[in-house]
Structure formats: C-alpha cells, structure tokens
Amino acid sequence: MARNIIDLDDIASVELEARSRYTHRALVCSSTGCLSAGAATVRSTLEAELEQADRGQDVQVVPTGCPGLCSRGPLVRVESRGPTTTHYEQVDEDAARAIVRDHLIGGQPATEARITPEDLPFYVKQHRVVLAYAGTIDPERLEDYVAAGGYRALSKALSTLSPENVIEEIAAAGLRGRGGAGYPAARKWKLLHDAPGDEKYVVANGDEGDPGAFMDRTIMDSDPHRVLEGLALAAYATGASLGYLYVRAEYPLAIERLERAIRAAKRAKLLGRNVLGSKFSFDVEVRVGAGAFVCGEETALMASIEGRRGNPELRPPYPTERGLWGQPTMINNVETLANVPAIIDQGAAAFAAVGTEASPGTKVFALAGSLTNTGLIEVPMGIPLRDIVFEMGGGIPKGLAFKAAQTGGPSGGCIPERFLDTPVDYEHLRELGSMMGSGGLVVMDETVRMPEVARFYMEFCRDESCGKCAPCRVGTVKMHAFLDRICRGVGRQRDLQHLESLCRTVRETSLCGLGQSAPNPVFSTLEHFRDEYVELLVEDEVFQGPEALAAASPGGAR
Amino acid sequence: MSRRPARPSVPVTIDGEEHLAYEGETILDLARRVGVRIPTLCQLDGLSVYGGCRLCVVQTEGDHRLKPACATEVTGDLEVTTSTHEIREHRRRIVELLFAEGNHICAFCVSTGHCELQDLATEHNVDHIHYDYEYPRNTVDASHPKYLLDRDRCVLCTRCVRVCDEFEGAHVWDIANRGSESRIVAGLDIPWGESESCTWCGKCVLVCPTGALSFKGRSTGEMVHDPEVISFLSRARREGEWVGRKEQV
Ligand SMILES: Cc1cc2nc3c(=O)[nH]c(=O)nc-3n(C[C@H](O)[C@H](O)[C@H](O)COP(=O)(O)O)c2cc1C
Ligand code: FES
Numbered sequence: 161m162a163r164n165i166i167d168l169d170d171i172a173s174v175e176l177e178a179r180s181r182y183t184h185r186a187l188v189c190s191s192t193g194c195l196s197a198g199a200a201t202v203r204s205t206l207e208a209e210l211e212q213a214d215r216g217q218d219v220q221v222v223p224t225g226c227p228g229l230c231s232r233g234p235l236v237r238v239e240s241r242g243p244t245t246t247h248y249e250q251v252d253e254d255a256a257r258a259i260v261r262d263h264l265i266g267g268q269p270a271t272e273a274r275i276t277p278e279d280l281p282f283y284v285k286q287h288r289v290v291l292a293y294a295g296t297i298d299p300e301r302l303e304d305y306v307a308a309g310g311y312r313a314l315s316k317a318l319s320t321l322s323p324e325n326v327i328e329e330i331a332a333a334g335l336r337g338r339g340g341a342g343y344p345a346a347r348k349w350k351l352l353h354d355a356p357g358d359e360k361y362v363v364a365n366g367d368e369g370d371p372g373a374f375m376d377r378t379i380m381d382s383d384p385h386r387v388l389e390g391l392a393l394a395a396y397a398t399g400a401s402l403g404y405l406y407v408r409a410e411y412p413l414a415i416e417r418l419e420r421a422i423r424a425a426k427r428a429k430l431l432g433r434n435v436l437g438s439k440f441s442f443d444v445e446v447r448v449g450a451g452a453f454v455c456g457e458e459t460a461l462m463a464s465i466e467g468r469r470g471n472p473e474l475r476p477p478y479p480t481e482r483g484l485w486g487q488p489t490m491i492n493n494v495e496t497l498a499n500v501p502a503i504i505d506q507g508a509a510a511f512a513a514v515g516t517e518a519s520p521g522t523k524v525f526a527l528a529g530s531l532t533n534t535g536l537i538e539v540p541m542g543i544p545l546r547d548i549v550f551e552m553g554g555g556i557p558k559g560l561a562f563k564a565a566q567t568g569g570p571s572g573g574c575i576p577e578r579f580l581d582t583p584v585d586y587e588h589l590r591e592l593g594s595m596m597g598s599g600g601l602v603v604m605d606e607t608v609r610m611p612e613v614a615r616f617y618m619e620f621c622r623d624e625s626c627g628k629c630a631p632c633r634v635g636t637v638k639m640h641a642f643l644d645r646i647c648r649g650v651g652r653q654r655d656l657q658h659l660e661s662l663c664r665t666v667r668e669t670s671l672c673g674l675g676q677s678a679p680n681p682v683f684s685t686l687e688h689f690r691d692e693y694v695e696l697l698v699e700d701e702v703f704q705g706p707e708a709l710a711a712a713s714p715g716g717a718r
Numbered sequence: 719m720s721r722r723p724a725r726p727s728v729p730v731t732i733d734g735e736e737h738l739a740y741e742g743e744t745i746l747d748l749a750r751r752v753g754v755r756i757p758t759l760c761q762l763d764g765l766s767v768y769g770g771c772r773l774c775v776v777q778t779e780g781d782h783r784l785k786p787a788c789a790t791e792v793t794g795d796l797e798v799t800t801s802t803h804e805i806r807e808h809r810r811r812i813v814e815l816l817f818a819e820g821n822h823i824c825a826f827c828v829s830t831g832h833c834e835l836q837d838l839a840t841e842h843n844v845d846h847i848h849y850d851y852e853y854p855r856n857t858v859d860a861s862h863p864k865y866l867l868d869r870d871r872c873v874l875c876t877r878c879v880r881v882c883d884e885f886e887g888a889h890v891w892d893i894a895n896r897g898s899e900s901r902i903v904a905g906l907d908i909p910w911g912e913s914e915s916c917t918w919c920g921k922c923v924l925v926c927p928t929g930a931l932s933f934k935g936r937s938t939g940e941m942v943h944d945p946e947v948i949s950f951l952s953r954a955r956r957e958g959e960w961v962g963r964k965e966q967v
Contacts, residue, residue, distance in 0.1 A: 452896070469893070474769045474789045627874065627893070627900035629770045634815035637898050638849045658848050665811045668784050669772040676783070 167436070168306055168315055171428070175307035182220045184264045187237045189295060191226035191382050192374070192413055193535070194233035199223075202234045202256045209260040219264045222304075225382020227295030229282055230535035232274075237295070238263055247276035247283075281551040282533045287514055289522050290498040291538045294382035299417050302424040305385040311430055313504035314389050317396055318438040321504070326397035327353060330500065332508035334520040339365055339456075339493030340571065340597050340673075342519070342586035345500075348490055351480035352398040355488035360400040363484070364391050365461060366407040366414065366494045369453030370569030371620055373600035375524040376494040378536050380407065380414035383498070384421035388444060390497030392431065393504060395442045398490060403444045406461055408451040418446050453570070453624035457672050458491040460626065471628045472672035493598065495524055515541030519585035523596065529566075529603040530556050542583040545575065549603055560605040564688070568597030570617040570624075571677035573684025574610065593684040595677075610689040611696060614682045615643040621678035632675030635666035639682065646696050653700045656693060660686070731797045745787040745798055746774055756800050757809060757838055760875035761788040762925055762945050764952025766884060768876055771816075773809050773838065776800045784808070806842065813838050814847040819898070821853060821870035822928075828941035829929030835873060836928075852898075859904070861911030864934055865923050867902065872930040874900055878922035881948055890916045902930075921948065 179185065188194075188203045203223060210216050227235055232249035236259060239245050246269050248259060255273035262270035269275060276283075288294075297304035305311070317326050331346035352360060364387055368376040380387055391403045407415050422444050425431040433441045447465050449455045455464045459473040462484050483489020499521060503511045512520040519541040525548070527534045532554030539548060545565055549555070556562050564574040567584075573594035575582065582588050586596050604613065622636040642659035645651040663679035670676045686693060726738035730745075732754050739748040744767075749756050759771035767789045775784035779797035784805065787798075799805070816822075816835060824830045838844075856869035879891040879902070890913050894903040904910040923931045925945045932941040954960060 474767065474786070476791075623897065625897040627895075627897045628768075629772050630812050630816055630819075630873075631772050633874070633897055633900065634819045637852070638815065638818065641850060661807070662811060662849075665808045669775050669808050669812065671769055671772065671786075 167428075168311055171303055172307045172309075175303040179220070179307075181217075183218045183241055183267075185220045185222055185239045186259070186264060187222050187224045187239065187296065189226055189233060189235040189237075190223035190299075191230075191294075191378055192411075193226065193230035194235055195413070197233040198252065199234040201253060202236060202251050205253045205256040206236075206260055206264075209257055210264065213260070213265055215265055222298050223300070224297060225294040225299045226291075226378045226536055227283075228286070228291070228536040228538075229276065229280075229533060231533055232276065232535075235276075235295075238269075240267075247278075248273050249276045250274050280533075282535075282537065282554065285543075285547060285552050286538050287522050287540045288538045289502045289511070289514070290379060290386070290495055290524055291382070291536070292502070293386070294378065297383070299382050299384055300420055302385060302421070302428060302430075305383070309505065310385050310501070311389055313501040314392055314396075314430065315436055317393055317504055318436055318440055323353060323397045323399065326393060326504065329504060329508050330397070333503045333511040334508075334518075335496065335499055335503060335511070336519060336521075336586065337493055338495035338499070338523065338598065340568070340595065342596060345492060345496055348480065348492070349394065349398050351478075352400065352488055352490040355480055357488060358399075358401075359485075359487045360398060361484045361487060361489040362391055362394045362398060362400040362403045363458075363461065363465070363489060363491045364403065364405045364494050364497050365456060365458070365491050366405060366411070367449055367453075367456035367461060368408065368411075368494075368598060369451070369456045369624070370571075370598055370600045371617075372528045372602055373526050373569060373598055375526050375536065375599045377411050377414050379494055379498050379524070380405075380411065381417050384414070384417045385425065386498045386501055387418070387494055388421055388425055388431065390500035391444060392435065392442050393500045394490065394492060394497060396440050400490070401442060403442065404465055404484075405444060405446045406449055406455075406465060407446060408449045408455075410451045415446060415448060422446070452626075453620070454626045454672070454674050457674060459672070461491060462489065471626050472674070474671065495599070516583065516585050518587055523584070523599060525599045525601045527553055527601050527603070529601075530560065530605040530608075531603045532557050539584070541585045544581050545584055546580040548584065548601065549580065553603060556603070556605045560607065562603070563606050563608055564604045564610065564613075566594075566602040566604065566613065566681075567600065568595035568680070569600045570620045571595060571673065571680055572597045572600075573680050574604070574613060574688060575684075576688040593680070593687055595680070609647070610685040610692045611643060611647050614685045615640065615647050617681040618643055618678065621674065625674060625678075629669075629671035629675060631666045632670045632672075632678065635662055635670070635675065636678055638662055639666065639679065643682070646693060649696055649698065651697050653697055656697060728792050728794050728796075730792045730795075733798070733800055739792040741792075743792050745776060745778075745785070745790050745792060745796075748792055749787060749798075749800060754800055756787045757841060758788055759834060759838065759873065759927060760877065762877050762881075763949035764885075765877060765880045765925075765948065768880065771812070771873070771875060773812055775805060775808060777802065777805065810842040810844060811848075813842050813844050814849060816873050817844070817847050818849040818851050819854070820872065821851075821856065823870075826938060827871060827929040828932045828936045828938060829871070829943070830939045832939070832942045833929060834927035854898075856901070859910045860934075861909035862916070862934075863911060864918060865910070865920065866932050866934050867904075867910055868930055868932070869901055870930075871928045872902055873928055874902070875927060877925040877927065877945070878902065878931060881921045881925050885948065885951065886917060886919050886921055888915045888917055888919075891922060924948065 236248040258270040258272040335345040336342040455470040460470040464470040479489040618640040627633040728739040730739045757773045760768045769789040774787040777799040859867040883889040
C-alpha cells in the first residue's frame with residue numbers, strides 16, 4: 161500500500177522541481193468572473209510579451225481558479241522566488257505589458273499597474289479551507305493539485321483508515337451540510353453506510369440555483385479535483401461504487417473542468433477500478449441539469465439524473481433508503497464534499513479549531529449588492545456579520561447607510577442593522593428568521609425598499625415552482641400578486657392580511673422546501689420592516705353593510 | 719402495495735380516539751376505515767401516491783410541519799389530529815387557490831353536481847374566494863372522437879396521467895411546462911385525437927375529479943365520473959380475482 165503515497169509524491173516532486181526553474185510565476189485568474197472581465201486577453205498578452213522578450217523559459221504563466229475579489233478583476237498575482245507575492249487588480253493589456261516589463265523581467269513590482277494592498281481585510285480576514293488552492297493552482301492540471309497536497313487524504317484513507325474510521329473523523333469534525341439546512345454530514349454518511357445492498361450512489365449537488373450565488377460554481381471551476389476527492393472519500397466511507405456530479409448547464413466552465421479532472425484522475429488511478437491499487441473501485445459521471453432551481457432539491461435532483469421531470473417527491477422514504485433507481489443514495493452539497501479532504505488530511509481537530517462549537521469550520525459566501533468589494537470569501541463560522549460587511553466588503557459605497565443583509569436567497573431573509581453583530585452560523589441566522597442557505601449574501605443600502613425585495617424573491621419562486629403541489633404552484637402566484645399590489649401603492653390592509661395568511665398556508669402545506677420556504681423573505685421583511693409595508697398601503701374602503709346601504713338610499717329602509 | 723397482514727396491530731390515535739392500524743397503512747387508509755373524514759383530491763385508491771393537492775394535510779404529534787395523510791404511513795403510537803381551525807383554514811385556502819387558478823364556471827360545467835372540487839368547496843364553505851381569478855387562456859382539446867379535454871377545469875391532480883401510465887400502460891398524458899404554466903398534454907403536446915398510443919379506454923375520463931375530461935355529447939351536469947372502477951380493478955388485480963390464484967406482489 162505504501163506505493164500509493166510514493167506515486168503521489170513523485171508527481172508532486174516532479175511538479176515542484178519544474179516550478180523551481182522559474183524566477184517568477186504569473187497566476188492569472190481564469191474563473192468565470194475574471195474571464196468575463198477579459199482575463200483571457202491578459203493572459204495572452206503576458207505570454208506574447210514574454211515570448212517577444214524571449215523570457216518564456218524564466219517565467220511561468222498559470223491560469224488559476226478564483227482568488228475571490230471578483231469586483232476588481234481581472235486579477236493577476238505574481239509569485240517570485242522566496243515568499244514574495246504581489247497581487248495586481250483590474251489588469252488590462254497595458255497593465256499586463258507593464259507587469260512583464262517591470263516585474264517579470266525587471267524584478268520590481270509594476271507601479272503602473274494597480275496593486276492590491278497586502279493588508280486588504282477582504283483577504284486577511286479569510287480562512288481558506290475549501291478555497292485553499294483556488295487562485296494558486298491551475299484547475300486543469302492534476303499535477304498542480306497533487307503538488308499542493310491533493311489526493312493525500314484519499315491515499316491516507318485507503319491505506320490506513322477503514323470506512324468507519326472515515327465516518328468517525330467526519331463526525332468528530334462536526335461537518336454540517338453546506339447546501340442550506342446544515343444536516344450533520346457524518347449522520348447521513350452513516351445512514352448510507354448502514355443501508356443494505358451493494359449498489360449505492362453518492363451525488364455531489366452542484367445545482368446552485370439561488371440568484372446571485374456562485375460559491376459552488378467557483379469551487380468546481382477553481383479546484384475540481386478537490387470535489388472529486390471529497391466525493392471519492394464519501395464513496396469509500398459509505399460503500400458507494402458510483403458517484404454523480406450534478407451541475408447546471410449554465411456552468412459550462414465548471415462542467416468542462418470537472419470532466420477534464422475525471423479523465424486525469426482516471427488515468428492516474430485515482431478513480432476507476434482499484435483506486436491507487438486498493439480494493440476500492442469508484443467511478444464518477446457528470447450529469448448536466450437544465451438549470452431549474454427546484455432541481456437542487458434532492459429528490460427532484462435524483463429524478464433529473466434518472467432522466468425524468470425534475471419534480472420533488474414525497475419524503476420519506478429518504479434518499480438513503482430509496483434513492484437513484486431505487487437504491488440507497490446520498491446527496492451532499494459540493495462545498496460540503498470539498499471540506500472532506502482537508503478533514504481527513506489534517507484531522508478533525510484542526511478542522512474544528514475554526515468556527516463555532518455547533519458550526520465548526522468555514523463557510524464560503526458570495527458577497528454581492530451594495531458593497532465596495534464584492535466577490536467570494538471564505539470565513540470562519542461565527543464571524544460577526546458586521547466584519548463581513550464593513551471590513552471585508554469595505555462598507556457601503558457612495559456614503560449610503562446600511563439597511564439589511566440578505567442571506568439564504570429565496571429561502572432566507574433579511575437581517576437589519578441592529579443584528580449586525582450576530583455571529584454568522586446556522587442557528588443564529590435561523591433565529592433571525594433567515595438562514596445560511598448555500599451562501600449568498602446580498603447587502604442592501606438605504607435606497608432599497610424591502611417590500612420590493614420580497615417581491616423580487618417571490619417572483620423568483622413563482623417562476624421556479626415546479627407546479628406539482630397546489631399551494632406552491634398557485635400560492636406563489638397569489639403571494640406575488642399581493643406583494644405587487646402593495647409595492648405599486650394600491651394595496652390595502654386586507655391585502656396585507658391575505659398575504660400573511662397565505663404565506664402561512666404555503667409554508668405549512670407545500671410539498672418541498674421550495675414552497676415551504678418561499679414565504680420566508682416576506683416573513684422576515686415583515687418582521688423587521690413592517691413599517692415599509694404599512695406606509696405603502698392605501699385606506700381600506702369602508703364596508704357598507706346592508707343597513708347602511710338601505711339607510712343611505714333615497715327610499716330609506718324598505 | 720404489499721399484501722396486508724392478517725390483523726391490525728399498530729396503535730394510532732386519531733383525534734383523541736385510539737385505533738389499531740395495519741402495518742404499512744397510511745393515515746388516510748386508517749382514517750377511512752374507521753370513518754374519519756379527511757378531504758382528498760389527487761389521491762385515488764389503486765393509483766400511486768402523488769401528494770400534490772395537499773388537502774389531506776394533518777397534524778402529527780411532535781412534527782413541526784403538517785403531513786399529507788395520503789402519503790404518510792402509520793407508525794406506532796402516532797397521534798394524529800385531522801381537523802383544527804388552522805388546518806381547516808389551510809384547506810379552505812387551497813380550495814380557493816384551485817378556483818382562482820382555473821376557469822371553473824360551475825353553471826356551465828358538464829360535471830356540475832358530480833364534481834369533487836365542487837364538493838370540496840361546499841365542505842369548506844367556499845362561496846366566494848379571497849384571491850383574484852387568474853382567468854388563464856386555456857385551450858380545449860376536442861380532437862378525440864369520443865372524449866373531450868377542457869383545460870379550464872383541470873386541477874392538475876394527475877390522476878389521468880397516472881391511470882394511463884399505471885393501468886393502461888399507454889402513458890398518453892403528461893404535464894408540460896412548470897409552475898403556473900403547467901398543463902396536461904397528450905403525447906409530446908399533440909392533439910389527443912392524433913395520439914397513436916391512446917387506446918380509447920376512457921379510464922382517464924372515469925377518474926377525473928372535475929369536468930376537465932368528459933365523454934363527448936354530455937350536457938351540463940350530465941357527466942358522472944366513476945373513479946371507483948379503478949379502485950375495484952386495482953383490488954381485483956392485487957387479489958388475483960380473475961385468474962383464480964393470488965398474485966404475489
Ligand atoms: C428548492 C430547493 C433548492 C435547493 N437547491 C440546492 C442547491 O442548489 N445546492 C445544494 O447543495 N442544495 C440544495 N438544496 C438542498 C438539497 O435538497 C440537499 O439538502 C443538499 O444538497 C444536501 O447537501 P448537504 O447535506 O451537504 O447540505 C435545495 C433544496 C431545496 C428545497
Ligand atoms: S390527497 Fe393527499 S396530497 Fe392530495
């Protein structure tokens with residue numbers, strides 16, 4: 161068995177050896193955000209300029225995953241011999257030329273280009289586990305991942321840990337599902353492990369349908385091997401022999417990189433039959449979803465994988481009893497799985513040292529909205545919301561005041577200013593009527609009207625409802641209609657009453673989480689910002705009872 | 719559905735009264751057996767459970783959410799409450815939503831007087847609704863020589879979809895689109911009359927709870943459905959009544 165480790169070490173040392181020949185490495189973010197800001201041109205400019213100066217052999221230009229500061233992209237980071245690293249932001253072609261001339265050839269930071277301050281809280285306050293390699297390795301090269309320490313956890317598990325040991329380690333780490341509900345991962349793994357039968361499946365949920373969220377996309381396109389390794393570890397621990405990566409079709413880059421990663425891992429015997437020479441065999445397939453929010457719900461997701469219409473099914477039976485093709489199946493969020501290699505490699509204690517007692521570890525958030533710095537951050541669980549908004553996010557631009565932070569997307573809620581010191585973890589967010597969700601965090605300034613926020617999310621739920629159950633199918637239409645009336649300034653007191661009662665019915669009676677949580681944005685904005693609703697209402701017309709009508713009519717009472 | 723054990727053994731309390739349920743029985747099965755009324759719409763004995771209308775929701779002790787009685791199996795010492803003010807209000811609102819969603823004009827309907835939606839409205843005192851009508855622009859499919867599909871009256875219970883798939887094995891019907899755009903279509907959205915898989919068996923018409931599916935030539939109030947036929951067929955099939963031996967399921 162010891163051979164496994166040597167194989168990986170070989171790959172790593174060859175890679176590191178090759179790297180040591182370069183004086184500089186220019187890491188160009190090639191994740192979706194920077195690519196759309198022109199990172200491909202930046203990269204080709206760097207390469208062309210180096211070529212022209214005939215310095216291609218001294219400097220390596222590496223396309224990487226996402227370092228996070230998407231709002232200042234394209235990002236280029238120059239690593240020189242020794243520990244010095246310079247971060248460049250908003251790099252265009254001119255800046256790229258300057259970087260080549262002054263830094264990659266001249267050896268001094270290019271002052272013409274924009275350099276990100278080293279102590280920027282956006283970076284400094286992060287604690288990166290899941291995104292540890294995002295932005296420092298080439299996601300399209302297995303060797304890069306291995307050189308950084310990748311697949312060490314899988315190798316360790318296969319050679320020294322039993323499946324039960326792996327589950328125990330995950331349990332000791334206290335890892336909870338990052339897909340929204342925070343269900344303990346080890347408990348789910350144990351259920352699948354204990355389920356009878358040889359045919360079992362594990363699924364990575366990369367559907368990510370929340371508007372504005374891109375945590376899972378980034379994890380997949382910046383470090384695809386980490387997801388694969390996590391999935392393989394889950395399969396080893398639970399006895400599954402086939403895994404699926406369910407990714408929405410809107411994420412072509414993630415799909416391409418995952419598929420490439422699968423091919424590379426198979427070639428290196430990290431997937432497939434007898435992984436790393438052990439008895440463990442495991443295959444992975446990518447399944448592309450057509451981008452429906454509801455397909456992120458686990459039963460609908462399985463229907464979609466089976467090629468059926470993505471409708472949620474009744475639970476129980478839970479997937480670990482009856483899942484894909486009737487066999488026991490376990491679904492974990494992509495980020496949940498991406499935590500697993502770190503736990504197995506560095507141990508549960510190291511993992512649980514970060515975060516809070518009930519919510520150990522870190523959480524990736526997609527910061528968006530009215531903030532100076534937006535992008536992707538990974539922070540310790542329990543960090544105060546205030547730190548995220550005002551330090552990492554750099555506060556609200558244009559001198560505007562903070563109004564609310566929305567977490568949990570269409571299933572979550574809005575957190576007002578007075579709760580800014582709340583620690584961000586599963587329990588505290590739920591107490592505030594919001595939820596962790598998969599990690600979208602939208603900051604709103606004083607110009608935003610909360611009823612309109614509720615209407616926006618309700619419109620989303622209305623359009624994404626699958627239509628299977630009546631309360632969600634029709635209820636979301638009607639809740640949206642009431643909200644629309646109120647927002648347009650023609651709503652009355654009774655519209656608000658009907659809205660609230662309907663919200664309760666939809667929450668209590670809907671079949672799946674989509675309908676059950678669709679009223680949450682309404683509830684939470686009503687709880688914290690009811691005044692804004694009331695201000696928009698117009699006077700109720702006074703009901704004219706039969707007596708009043710009769711008395712008012714010229715003939716008097718009949 | 720597996721065969722039922724000889725005698726009921728699971729103690730279940732419904733609305734304060736204790737009963738013994740068969741293992742694997744749903745709350746709805748038990749309630750019906752002991753004469754407790756729980757409103758239903760999408761459920762039909764003999765068809766697979768769908769759980770879409772949500773009218774059968776009940777409170778089970780210790781659960782924070784209501785449960786659909788048609789889809790929830792009994793467990794030992796379960797305590798069920800089938801009707802509280804809150805639950806009745808939820809059900810009434812769902813019935814109202816169903817009316818708001820379609821174009822249900824009872825006065826002109828082939829099934830008036832024999833309509834499960836109408837009965838539910840009566841049961842829940844729905845004489846008007848608190849929501850605006852959607853007045854959707856639905857289409858009528860009159861292309862079949864024998865039957866008629868009027869989507870204005872459809873409540874998307876999918877009984878027709880399930881009976882055609884599970885009993886007739888033809889799977890003519892399915893749902894196209896999603897959410898409020900959902901509608902019943904034949905084949906891949908072709909006129910029903912052009913469907914080559916339709917066997918003209920008419921089971922979909924028999925099970926329809928409203929006037930959405932009807933026999934041609936029926937006038938107002940003349941269309942009487944007969945969903946019990948399916949329950950009967952299902953039981954007969956399960957018990958092997960025609961083949962003389964008990965089919966092992
Ligand atoms: C409407 C709806 C959408 C969901 N979308 C996602 C999603 O995009 N990604 C995800 O991981 N989980 C999503 N979930 C949660 C999944 O059903 C499931 O709980 C989760 O993938 C389990 O993984 P975890 O235990 O690792 O969190 C969604 C749930 C609902 C009800
Ligand atoms: S009868 Fe139970 S959900 Fe329709």
